[in-house]
Amino acid sequence: NWTMDRFVDKEIARIRALVGPKGQVIGAVSGGVDSTVAAKLMHEAIGDRFHAVLVDNGVLRLNEARDVKKILSEKLGVNLTVVDAGQRFLEQLKGVVDNPEEKRKRIGNTFIQVFQEKAEEIAAAAEGSSRAGNIEWLLQGTLYPDVIESISFKGPSQTIKSHHNVGGLPEIMHLKLIEPLRELFKDEVRELGTNLGIDQELVWRHPFPGPGLAIRILGEVTPSQIKIAQEADKIFIEEIRAAGLYREISQAFAALLPVKAVGVKGDKRAHEQVIALRAVKTTDFMTAQAFQFDNEFLSKEADETIVTSKPPGTIEME
Ligand code: XMP
Numbered sequence: 001n002w003t004m005d006r007f008v009d010k011e012i013a014r015i016r017a018l019v020g021p022k023g024q025v026i027g028a029v030s031g032g033v034d035s036t037v038a039a040k041l042m043h044e045a046i047g048d049r050f051h052a053v054l055v056d057n058g059v060l061r062l063n064e065a066r067d068v069k070k071i072l073s074e075k076l077g078v079n080l081t082v083v084d085a086g087q088r089f090l091e092q093l094k095g096v097v098d099n100p101e102e103k104r105k106r107i108g109n110t111f112i113q114v115f116q117e118k119a120e121e122i123a124a125a126a127e128g129s130s131r132a133g134n135i136e137w138l139l140q141g142t143l144y145p146d147v148i149e150s151i152s153f154k155g156p157s158q159t160i161k162s163h164h165n166v167g168g169l170p171e172i173m174h175l176k177l178i179e180p181l182r183e184l185f186k187d188e189v190r191e192l193g194t195n196l197g198i199d200q201e202l203v204w205r206h207p208f209p210g211p212g213l214a215i216r217i218l219g220e221v222t223p224s225q226i227k228i229a230q231e232a233d234k235i236f237i238e239e240i241r242a243a244g245l246y247r248e249i250s251q252a253f254a255a256l257l258p259v260k261a262v263g264v265k266g267d268k269r270a271h272e273q274v275i276a277l278r279a280v281k282t283t284d285f286m287t288a289q290a291f292q293f294d295n296e297f298l299s300k301e302a303d304e305t306i307v308t309s310k311p312p313g314t315i316e317m318e
Pocket of ligand 1: 104207209211
């Protein structure tokens with residue numbers, strides 16, 4: 001019968017056998033639960049022959065690249081390279097205003113290019129070392145629900161949106177895929193992470209999409225919009241933590257809307273952009289319900305972001 005300890009032992013043995021004594025594996029990490037757990041498992045199995053790459057696409061959470069480096073590299077000992085590619089992504093996103101699928105596509109394609117370039121660099125360096133073989137494997141933190149969703153989304157007429165972290169890369173890079181989590185549900189990945197000694201704070205982290213804040217900034221993605229979205233997200237998540245609701249909520253975030261309304265900042269009327277806050281409860285991320293905040297939380301949250309009481313504000317939005 002199935003236990004997590006046995007899963008870990010079996011999976012490490014399977015990875016070692018698959019990759020061989022000199023085999024090298026590369027994989028993108030995001031700082032999320034799935035890729036962190038997958039990376040830690042690879043590190044346990046083959047040490048520094050697993051190369052983790054974090055692509056900073058410029059639309060991550062505030063200080064995310066720095067924090068991920070701290071956890072993965074310093075705490076968990078994973079062999080990590082961080083690529084600062086924010087400018088490149090920003091260039092690609094210029095002028096994309098009202099087309100979310102185009103945003104996703106451009107981010108996905110840029111991600112593949114940046115990752116591929118870095119992978120080639122790492123591969124060239126690895127080849128120079130006599131102990132190492134070529135990089136032949138690509139790690140993906142695919143979970144069971146990803147497998148199901150990507151199957152049921154196939155076909156041009158049924159594509160609701162493209163999840164850029166599934167598919168694409170292995171074919172382009174001629175790499176074989178290694179997916180240690182593909183039979184697990186999210187709660188099992190969390191259990192596995194705990195079992196591998198990963199901090200509870202990370203294990204229970206809300207998911208964050210590959211295209212990042214770009215799909216939470218409605219309208220054009222610019223440096224100033226990113227800054228607002230990052231700050232708003234930070235405030236919202238801090239308030240949720242302070243209210244002790246973080247674990248009860250499955251995923252929460254702030255989105256920046258491309259409309260302006262009248263509110264109050266300090267004691268002055270302001271005509272500024274509107275933030276939308278979303279929080280959901282779900283077990284599998286395939287279906288979700290809105291989380292019900294109480295009014296006290298909501299008015300406190302409104303105070304933290306912008307004051308909308310009257311006076312000196314208005315009841316109407318304009
Ligand atoms: P949806 O919007 O599909 O979100 O109900 C379900 C979960 O997936 C995340 N999400 C994405 N993750 N690339 C990702 O890596 C994407 O393009 C993407 N779109 C949504 C979303 O944050 C939620 O956790």
